[in-house]
Amino acid sequence: MELQITWFVLWGVLWAVYFMLDGFVLGMGILHNVIARTDGEKRVLINAVGPVWDGNEVWLLTAGGATFAAFPTTYAMMFSYLYTALLLLLFALIVRGVAFEFRGKEESQTWKKSWDVAIQVSSFLPALLFGVAFGNIFAGLPMDASGYHGSLLSLLNPYGILTGVLFVLLFIVHGSLYLSIKTVGDLSVRAKGIADKTWPSLLVVAVVFLAYTKFATKLYDNYLGTPVLFIVPLLAVAALLATRVFSAKGSNLGAFACSCATVLMVVATGVTGLFPNLIPSSIDPAYSLTIFNSSSSPYTLKLMTIVAFIFVPIVIAYKIWVYRIFRAPVTEEEVLGDKHAY
Amino acid sequence: MDVLSLSRLQFAATTMFHFIFVPLTLGLSVLTAYMETRYVRTGDETYLKMTKFWGKLFLINFALGVVTGITQEFQFGMNWAEYSKYVGDIFGAPLAIEATVAFFLESVFIGVWIFGWNKVSKTFHAVAIWLVAIGTNLSALWILLANGWMQKPVGYVLRNGRAQMVDFAAVVTNPYAIIKFFHTVTSGYVVAAFFVAGISAWHLLRKNEVAFFTRSFRIGATFGLVSSLLVFLSGDFHAVEIAKVQPTKFAAMEAVWETKKGVGMNLLLLPDAKNECNALERLCIPNLVSLLAFHTPDAEIKGLKDFPKELRPPVMETFISFRLMAGLGTFITLVALAGTILSRMKNLENRTLFLRVVLLSLPLPYLAAQLGWIVAELGRQPWIVYGVLKTSQGVSQSVVGGQVLGSLVGFSLLYGFLGAVDIYLLVKYAKKGPDNDLSGIINTVTVRGA
Numbered sequence: 001m002e003l004q005i006t007w008f009v010l011w012g013v014l015w016a017v018y019f020m021l022d023g024f025v026l027g028m029g030i031l032h033n034v035i036a037r038t039d040g041e042k043r044v045l046i047n048a049v050g051p052v053w054d055g056n057e058v059w060l061l062t063a064g065g066a067t068f069a070a071f072p073t074t075y076a077m078m079f080s081y082l083y084t085a086l087l088l089l090l091f092a093l094i095v096r097g098v099a100f101e102f103r104g105k106e107e108s109q110t111w112k113k114s115w116d117v118a119i120q121v122s123s124f125l126p127a128l129l130f131g132v133a134f135g136n137i138f139a140g141l142p143m144d145a146s147g148y149h150g151s152l153l154s155l156l157n158p159y160g161i162l163t164g165v166l167f168v169l170l171f172i173v174h175g176s177l178y179l180s181i182k183t184v185g186d187l188s189v190r191a192k193g194i195a196d197k198t199w200p201s202l203l204v205v206a207v208v209f210l211a212y213t214k215f216a217t218k219l220y221d222n223y224l225g226t227p228v229l230f231i232v233p234l235l236a237v238a239a240l241l242a243t244r245v246f247s248a249k250g251s252n253l254g255a256f257a258c259s260c261a262t263v264l265m266v267v268a269t270g271v272t273g274l275f276p277n278l279i280p281s282s283i284d285p286a287y288s289l290t291i292f293n294s295s296s297s298p299y300t301l302k303l304m305t306i307v308a309f310i311f312v313p314i315v316i317a318y319k320i321w322v323y324r325i326f327r328a329p330v331t332e333e334e335v336l337g338d339k340h341a342y
Numbered sequence: 343m344d345v346l347s348l349s350r351l352q353f354a355a356t357t358m359f360h361f362i363f364v365p366l367t368l369g370l371s372v373l374t375a376y377m378e379t380r381y382v383r384t385g386d387e388t389y390l391k392m393t394k395f396w397g398k399l400f401l402i403n404f405a406l407g408v409v410t411g412i413t414q415e416f417q418f419g420m421n422w423a424e425y426s427k428y429v430g431d432i433f434g435a436p437l438a439i440e441a442t443v444a445f446f447l448e449s450v451f452i453g454v455w456i457f458g459w460n461k462v463s464k465t466f467h468a469v470a471i472w473l474v475a476i477g478t479n480l481s482a483l484w485i486l487l488a489n490g491w492m493q494k495p496v497g498y499v500l501r502n503g504r505a506q507m508v509d510f511a512a513v514v515t516n517p518y519a520i521i522k523f524f525h526t527v528t529s530g531y532v533v534a535a536f537f538v539a540g541i542s543a544w545h546l547l548r549k550n551e552v553a554f555f556t557r558s559f560r561i562g563a564t565f566g567l568v569s570s571l572l573v574f575l576s577g578d579f580h581a582v583e584i585a586k587v588q589p590t591k592f593a594a595m596e597a598v599w600e601t602k603k604g605v606g607m608n609l610l611l612l613p614d615a616k617n618e619c620n621a622l623e624r625l626c627i628p629n630l631v632s633l634l635a636f637h638t639p640d641a642e643i644k645g646l647k648d649f650p651k652e653l654r655p656p657v658m659e660t661f662i663s664f665r666l667m668a669g670l671g672t673f674i675t676l677v678a679l680a681g682t683i684l685s686r687m688k689n690l691e692n693r694t695l696f697l698r699v700v701l702l703s704l705p706l707p708y709l710a711a712q713l714g715w716i717v718a719e720l721g722r723q724p725w726i727v728y729g730v731l732k733t734s735q736g737v738s739q740s741v742v743g744g745q746v747l748g749s750l751v752g753f754s755l756l757y758g759f760l761g762a763v764d765i766y767l768l769v770k771y772a773k774k775g776p777d778n779d780l781s782g783i784i785n786t787v788t789v790r791g792a
Contacts, residue, residue, distance in 0.1 A: 051453035054408065058445045064415050065438035072430020079419025079426075080738040087749050090416050091756055094409040098760055101405035105767050148740045296431040297506045307439055315446045322450055325461055339777070340456055 003301035004276075004291040007070040010308055011278075012271035014066055018059035019130070019167075020174075020263045025053045027175015029096060029123025030168070033116050035179065035190050039109075040332045042116060046100060047341045048182035051326045053100065055319060057093070069304050073294035074278040081141060081148040082133060085155055089129045096122035104342050127171045128164040132156065135163025138217045138270050140282035149283075159216035166209050166266075169202040173243070174263060177256040184329050192252060199244050206240060206266075218280065219273025232272050236265035346737045348746040349421040352753060354719070356413050358712055359757050363407030363764075365711050368482060368527050369534020370400045371475035373565060378468040392558055395776040396538060397471075399768055401456065406764050408449070410757070421746065425726055425736030432498050432507040433488055440484035448477030482530075483523050490519020492727050493718070494587045505730065518583050522718075525576040528569045529714065532674060533707040535566030539681055540704030541772045543697040550775055552691050559690060559700075563681030570675040577671070578634070584721075585635035588728055589644040590653060591721035594660040596631050601648050604640040605631040611665075615657045618647060653724060660721040667713040670706050677703050 032045040067075040079086055095118050103115035132155055139159050142149040172194065179191035210233065213219050223229045239261035246254035274280070278294060281287035295301065335341045343351070374397045381389035415437065418426050426433075451473040458467055497512030498505045507513065539562035542555040585592040592598075597613040597620055598605055607630035612622040629639035646654050681700060684693055691697075726733040 047457070051457040052450075054453055055446060055450035058441060058449045061412065061415055061445055062438065062441040065434065065441040068415075068418065068426065068430055069434030069438035072434050073427050075419050075430060075434070076423035076426035076738075077740075079416060080421070080423035080740050083420050083738075083741055083745050084748070086416060086420060087752065090413060091752065093412055094756065094760070097409040098405050098764070101401065102763060102767065105402070105771075296434065297501075299510075300431050300435055300507050303507070303510050304435060304438060307435075307442060311442045315442065315450075319446075319450055322454055325454065325458065338457075338460070340459055 014063040016267035021056035023171045024175045024178035027171040084152040092122040092125040131164035131167030132160045135160040140280035174259045180252045233269040360410040365530030365533040368530030375471040391776045423738035436488040444481035486523040494518035528572040531569035538562030543700040546691040560685035566678035567682045595664040597661045601645040605643045655723045663713040663716040670710040
């Protein structure tokens with residue numbers, strides 16, 4: 001039982017870290033066409049995530065792999081029930097990855113602009129779809145003994161869409177703050193401007209989301225049962241407010257750190273409310289997929305715990321090291337002089 | 343077509359597409375790392391130019407290999423939910439370990455390698471590409487341990503209506519998987535070797551950068567010879583393992599219908615699956631099949647007729663794929679041998695006929711690798727986990743035909759387009775040749791940013 005809880009926590013952590021890290025890459029992709037005015041500026045923005053995006057995306061594969069290994073039944077049901085939504089997500093992630101690599105490989109403006117559109121669409125779509133998917137997971141999927149009774153359209157219910165919008169706005173703020181610290185001069189000012197302009201909408205959507213969650217989901221049951229847990233959503237709200245405070249004070253780095261915390265705590269808020277469910281059933285809780293009825297055997301969970309506790313710290317250590325290597329802001333001069341850059 | 347056929351077709355198509363890019367990544371990462379190491383050791387700028395030229399092609403190919411890999415992880419759940427539920431306890435672990443141990447290594451350090459030319463020391467830059475190569479090959483190890491388990495399930499018990507892991511050590515030391523790993527990665531090295539030798543031959547035929555491409559050719563051909571011999575060696579062990587644990591696959595590979603001792607190999611053979619016999623058998627080498635299967639000339643081979651029809655794989659397809667693969671392997675090895683010798687003699691650029699042969703051989707290792715997977719996966723049918731779970735039992739229950747048809751069409755269009763663009767870019771940059779302007783890209787910084 002402890003193992004299942006350990007893996008539930010790890011599961012939540014993997015998703016939270018994935019959204020924190022890929023969130024700013026997705027945000028960059030949604031925004032680079034908007035913030036940049038010239039091709040040189042676009043390249044600066046793409047190269048600002050260049051060295052790290054691939055490693056960030058692996059957190060998704062690890063979250064997926066961990067779901068498979070620790071909670072195989074949930075993995076199987078989640079992926080087959082959400083077939084079409086996940087397919088669209090997959091196509092978007094495929095296009096985004098190759099678009100980064102291909103964009104600079106031809107001089108023609110048509111070529112570059114086409115890939116810019118591709119980057120934009122393939123960044124917006126995952127941000128939205130992840131939100132829609134998690135919104136629906138929070139609310140529960142229509143499943144019972146005879147299987148799943150939903151469709152792609154039924155996922156697009158008001159709460160699902162609201163969560164999708166929340167994710168998109170969250171990543172826009174997160175991504176533009178990242179770009180503000182990774183660029184210099186006017187570009188950095190413009191990036192920060194987007195964050196500041198988007199922040200009020202994010203706040204409004206976040207408040208509506210927290211209120212609507214009371215009606216659309218059972219997430220608050222855990223909080224009402226153990227009120228001390230309210231610290232988690234409170235921290236999320238505090239981090240969101242602090243993002244604006246730091247931004248107003250002119251500390252872009254502080255604002256980005258707070259937006260990282262916001263993403264982490266938003267995911268933590270949802271996951272804490274879910275426990276011990278992984279996917280609740282909206283028809284009857286008896287059919288919910290929980291960490292107890294969908295987990296692997298104790299043997300596998302123990303093995304995976306050992307693997308995670310050895311390798312995840314190693315991964316985090318070398319990732320921090322690599323972020324340090326590339327910590328300096330990216331400049332247009334540097335990008336134009338570097339034949340290896342995107 | 344039903345959900346099962348469509349799902350199988352989609353899995354086959356996406357996996358084979360994925361495996362166009364993976365073998366080159368496996369081999370070219372190692373070759374690029376070797377070239378950069380030579381540069382760091384000797385300071386010879388030709389090696390630096392080689393690292394950059396082959397490295398650029400490596401990256402164009404790498405991008406598609408990475409993104410099409412995500413599909414594979416998604417598909418087990420999307421299309422094979424019943425399979426995933428049944429075996430997740432044991433099959434999920436190697437996939438999760440692959441991501442944690444190998445993908446991170448590969449994906450983090452590819453970033454360092456692409457963007458770090460002026461940010462890290464020369465030595466560390468070379469270490470970065472080695473870490474990419476190690477990550478890529480480790481990733482292959484874990485995925486083949488997973489696949490090896492589907493071929494020869496070990497270390498599990500059937501409990502609570504599913505397969506549960508009881509012995510992880512047995513899973514990671516599964517001989518079937520380990521041999522398959524060596525067979526697969528070395529075949530990837532051959533793909534990369536012929537990629538390098540073939541493109542070098544194209545330039546040598548045009549007398550472009552003769553010194554540069556002669557040296558590249560020599561590295562490619564030598565690597566190709568060593569690797570293709572290893573493919574043969576591991577293939578031989580692999581066949582023994584298959585004969586032992588997957589008798590139906592082995593019998594289909596060799597088109598053996600009747601159980602008998604001391605089976606010979608007919609060089610000319612045409613199976614007739616309908617009448618359960620061979621329509622043509624000529625030029626028999628006595629006892630060869632028995633020798634290959636059990637390393638003893640009069641060993642008994644179980645014939646297909648000893649198994650119920652519904653437990654046999656498609657014989658014709660398995661047999662032809664295996665024959666073609668083996669034939670191509672032999673030809674490839676001979677070309678690599680000739681290339682290894684001729685590239686050490688003078689005036690390689692004047693051996694136009696031979697260079698043309700090498701150029702035309704470039705796709706052959708790719709083809710052989712694809713055929714190998716057809717033998718491995720089609721030959722395992724009707725099982726998804728050999729002897730434990732049928733493919734028909736593994737398919738998702740909640741997915742309908744229209745969804746899979748839609749995704750199959752989507753994959754075909756998207757993969758077709760991206761594949762075409764990727765090949766276009768590979769050809770473009772391969773033809774362009776090395777960049778001789780090393781200004782601003784020679785690594786001058788010792789350690790910065792640390």
